[in-house]
Structures are given as C-alpha cells and as structure tokens.
C-alpha cells in the first residue's frame with residue numbers, strides 16, 4: 001500500500017529490543033507503551049517470554065516484542081532462548097540495541113553486535129538507555145563508544161538515540177524515529193490492546209518475578225511457574241467476585257525448597273502477597289492465589305520438562 005497525494009499514510013510493524021541483561025529493555029517497552037506489560041526486575045534474565053507491548057498512535061502502530069537476553073548457552077534452556085531471540089530478529093522491522101549509558105560497552109555487547117551484524121536485512125537503532133544516571137560528558141563519551149562499537153563490528157546504525165525510560169526523556173522521539181522504519185499498512189491490533197500475551201503467561205511471570213525478588217543468587221534460573229487453573233469462585237455475589245488462581249512453582253532440587261518457602265513458610269507467603277497484588281492490578285479483580293512448590297528435577301536440561309513448562 002502506498003500513500004497518494006495528501007492522504008497521510010499509516011504504518012504498522014514490529015520492533016524488538018535487544019541488549020545485555022539489565023540493559024533496560026523491559027522498562028523501555030513499558031515507557032513506550034505507557035503501562036506495565038513487560039516484567040522488569042533488577043535481576044538479569046527475567047524476561048523469558050516474548051511479551052508484546054503495542055504503541056497506538058494516529059499515524060502508526062508499533063508492536064514491541066520483548067525477547068530474552070542473548071547469552072552464551074550452557075544448558076538446553078539457554079540454547080532454546082537464543083533460538084527464540086534469533087528467530088525474532090529475522091522477523092521484525094527494526095531492532096533496537098539497548099546499551100546503558102552508565103556502563104562501558106564490553107564483551108557482552110560485542111557478542112550481540114557481531115550476532116546482529118549477521119541479520120543484514122533488518123535496520124538497527126542503537127538506544128543508549130538510562131541517561132538519567134550520567135552527566136552530559138559521560139553521555140557524549142558513550143555515544144561515541146556506541147558509534148565505534150557499530151563500526152568495529154560491521155553494524156550500521158540507522159540512528160543512535162539516548163533515552164531515559166525512567167524520566168521519560170526522548171522516549172517520544174525514539175517512537176518518532178522507529179515509526180518511519182515500519183512498513184505502510186493498517187493497524188494490526190484493535191485499538192486499546194496493550195499486549196496479546198496470554199493472561200496466564202503474564203500471571204506466571206508476575207509470580208516468578210516475585211519469587212526471584214527476595215532470594216539472593218541461590219536460584220537465579222531455577223524457578224519456573226505454571227498457572228494450572230483460573231476459575232471464578234462460585235456462589236459469589238456479582239458485586240464481590242473472586243478469581244481463584246492455582247499455580248505451581250517449580251524448582252530443580254529438593255534442597256531449594258527451603259529457600260523458596262522460607263522459615264515457617266514466611267517467604268512463600270510474602271511472594272504470594274506481592275504476586276497477588278500485581279495480578280489484581282493487572283486483571284482489575286480480587287484474586288485468591290494458591291501457590292504450590294514442586295520439584296521438577298533438572299528441568300532446565302530435560303526437553304520433556306521444558307515443553308511442559310512452556311518452553
């Protein structure tokens with residue numbers, strides 16, 4: 001479809017953000033969309049599923065695909081995640097490479113840059129994130145370093161854009177720069193849709209985020225959550241509904257149970273409360289959350305278990 005004369009054209013397409021763990025991809029997705037859809041946390045690699053945020057504008061619809069971080073695969077799960085990332089890169093209309101303004105570019109960035117350089121057809125935009133954490137001089141240095149990172153790894157940046165998802169600085173400008181890279185076409189999603197991620201997956205992610213939040217480095221990637229059942233509680237008055245959610249929290253080893261559950265079950269209780277509040281905010285309805293901890297031995301290495309857990 002091409003626009004003719006003075007008829008303004010509409011564009012729609014897909015963008016994804018890549019970058020090291022903690023680079024600020026999820027937070028940026030949320031800032032662009034304007035509500036909490038992707039799961040953020042100050043722990044690396046919390047984003048497992050491709051959560052999409054949708055930016056609705058009069059002139060465009062930008063569909064943001066939030067991928068897991070690319071990393072050196074050590075387990076089957078690691079390999080699967082990397083496959084998901086590469087498949088996403090080849091499909092989208094633009095890739096935003098997020099680089100925190102407050103961290104020097106390093107081997108992790110060069111690894112991603114070299115992988116990105118292999119995806120020749122998709123335009124790449126460098127997004128220097130978290131600019132609120134540095135002064136002007138440090139930011140200027142980082143912009144030069146990012147320019148160099150591209151040149152040294154055979155990557156041509158379409159743009160280099162500094163943003164702060166926290167202060168909101170330049171987030172609108174980033175959207176303005178991404179839109180012209182989308183193909184012309186009608187909106188792909190109904191207005192008002194923020195994400196097409198199934199509710200159950202988002203709920204599982206909220207529970208996993210809460211479960212990871214308290215524990216130190218004991219369990220970084222050893223927790224998976226599956227929502228088994230979501231049912232409105234029967235016999236409730238219409239003005240006081242309650243949604244029963246049953247979810248299983250899987251760990252790899254019996255020895256991890258104590259960490260997740262905590263003394264006298266206090267940790268699990270706190271995790272449940274935190275997750276329940278977030279789920280209630282997401283769904284807009286009171287929730288009763290029933291959480292069970294189960295051992296799925298070495299689930300990261302077992303293809304059958306991985307499939308059951310949704311990977």
Ligand SMILES: Nc1nc2c(ncn2[C@@H]2O[C@H](COP(=O)(O)OP(=O)(O)OP(=O)(O)O)[C@@H](O)[C@H]2O)c(=O)[nH]1
Nearest residue numbers: 022023024025026027041042044045047130165166
């Ligand atoms: N000050 C500041 N902090 C930010 C900004 N963007 C993200 N952060 C913080 O940086 C941390 C990581 O942000 P995320 O958005 O979860 O990073 P991510 O790249 O999605 O991380 P993974 O899911 O691990 O790949 C969080 O603690 C955020 O609050 C920003 O613009 N300014």
